[in-house]
Amino acid sequence: MELTEEEREMLSGKLGNAVKESMEILNALGEIYGAKRMIDAASVQIAGVSYHNLGDAGLEYLAELAKDGRVKVLTTLNPAGMDLKEWEKLGIPADFAEKQMKVIEAFRKMGVTVTCTCTPYLVGNLPRYGQDIAWSESSAVCYANSVIGAKTNREGGPSSIASALTGKTPEYGMHLEENRQAQVLVKVKAKIDSVPKFGALGKVLGERIKNRIPYIEGIDSASLEQLKSLCASIATFGGTALFHLKGITPNKTKVPEETIEVSEAEIQEAIEKLSDASEIDFVGVGCPHASLEELRGIAELLRGKKVSKDFWICTARKTKELADKKGYAKTIEESGAKIACDTCMAVAPIKDRYKGMVTDSAKACYYAAGHNNFKTRIRPMEECVREALK
Numbered sequence: 364m365e366l367t368e369e370e371r372e373m374l375s376g377k378l379g380n381a382v383k384e385s386m387e388i389l390n391a392l393g394e395i396y397g398a399k400r401m402i403d404a405a406s407v408q409i410a411g412v413s414y415h416n417l418g419d420a421g422l423e424y425l426a427e428l429a430k431d432g433r434v435k436v437l438t439t440l441n442p443a444g445m446d447l448k449e450w451e452k453l454g455i456p457a458d459f460a461e462k463q464m465k466v467i468e469a470f471r472k473m474g475v476t477v478t479c480t481c482t483p484y485l486v487g488n489l490p491r492y493g494q495d496i497a498w499s500e501s502s503a504v505c506y507a508n509s510v511i512g513a514k515t516n517r518e519g520g521p522s523s524i525a526s527a528l529t530g531k532t533p534e535y536g537m538h539l540e541e542n543r544q545a546q547v548l549v550k551v552k553a554k555i556d557s558v559p560k561f562g563a564l565g566k567v568l569g570e571r572i573k574n575r576i577p578y579i580e581g582i583d584s585a586s587l588e589q590l591k592s593l594c595a596s597i598a599t600f601g602g603t604a605l606f607h608l609k610g611i612t613p614n615k616t617k618v619p620e621e622t623i624e625v626s627e628a629e630i631q632e633a634i635e636k637l638s639d640a641s642e643i644d645f646v647g648v649g650c651p652h653a654s655l656e657e658l659r660g661i662a663e664l665l666r667g668k669k670v671s672k673d674f675w676i677c678t679a680r681k682t683k684e685l686a687d688k689k690g691y692a693k694t695i696e697e698s699g700a701k702i703a704c705d706t707c708m709a710v711a712p713i714k715d716r717y718k719g720m721v722t723d724s725a726k727a728c729y730y731a732a733g734h735n736n737f738k739t740r741i742r743p744m745e746e747c748v749r750e751a752l753k
């Protein structure tokens with residue numbers, strides 16, 4: 364890799380230990396993937412924030428970096444293992460909370476904007492079309508590449524921190540136009556018109572095309588909420604970091620010759636496979652984090668009613684603050700449902716706490732089964748809320 368004088372200085376240790384270690388990581392990645400140079404990363408989003416995933420080794424690593432590392436660009440965080448303010452209401456143990464706050468303090472010391480969300484694009488970390496960024500949450504990476512048209516590889520925790528502390532990322536993969544062309548044409552022959560169905564489509568595609576880039580035809584419209592659901596599931600079930608949706612997403616691509624079809628039966632089968640719970644004792648929505656519009660809709664459904672099951676609505680704290688101003692949060696909380704800020708049901712330490720979860724998210728089903736040992740059921744938001752009220 365050809366490094367500039369500034370980048371060589373970073374590598375030499377002249378600009379501090381954290382910068383040196385960061386440039387070593389980025390340089391090694393660049394060499395492995397055949398990058399010719401470093402480019403500026405306009406913003407960073409760091410995953411691997413929950414103490415549940417980091418453990419003590421991760422916490423020590425962050426504390427060491429925080430001694431002299433300071434972020435060079437706008438940097439936000441993925442969900443942590445708990446609501447940073449009201450963790451007790453989610454039943455998080457005090458010893459976990461103490462460790463989680465140490466993780467957050469290390470990031471804060473580095474100058475990170477402590478906004479813990481997988482939808483940073485809804486709360487101020489919004490890149491523009493064509494901008495190079497270094498993000499690591501897979502659903503946000505897919506959203507940034509596909510829906511916004513920014514350019515990012517699916518970074519790991521350490522490489523995204525390294526980009527934050529240097530403002531650089533090696534130019535390979537998704538940063539290069541030639542790697543962003545569609546590889547398979549997908550003709551959707553099913554009616555995809557709800558968040559669970561967009562999630563189911565992501566599962567079908569992820570499993571069939573793995574991490575190849577699809578050009579998807581046959582969907583006439585998609586809301587922000589439906590797109591974030593598709594981004595989350597296609598990345599979870601297959602690893603795709605980019606898709607093209609005809610008439611909806613902004614990137615230009617050649618239309619590939621290889622063609623597959625997705626039928627209504629496949630979508631129904633995916634929904635059935637994600638719905639193995641016979642008993643529901645938990646309702647979890649907001650994966651990816653709920654938008655203000657979703658909070659509005661939930662408030663309408665809950666107005667004047669009381670929930671009879673644990674019901675988490677995961678969202679960014681900034682989104683909740685908007686919902687506070689609009690009165691949605693009060694209506695939701697008066698029903699007994701919990702707005703879980705800064706966290707989500709996949710990264711909070713709630714393994715084995717529930718038997719069956721209903722959600723509108725295919726990705727949430729995947730992690731509930733894999734991480735938390737819950738059975739799942741995927742349904743539209745209205746049915747999830749109805750289940751909470753039963």
Ligand code: F3S
Nearest residue numbers: 481502650651707709
């Ligand atoms: Fe976000 Fe957690 Fe889902 S990080 S995408 S809410 S699993």
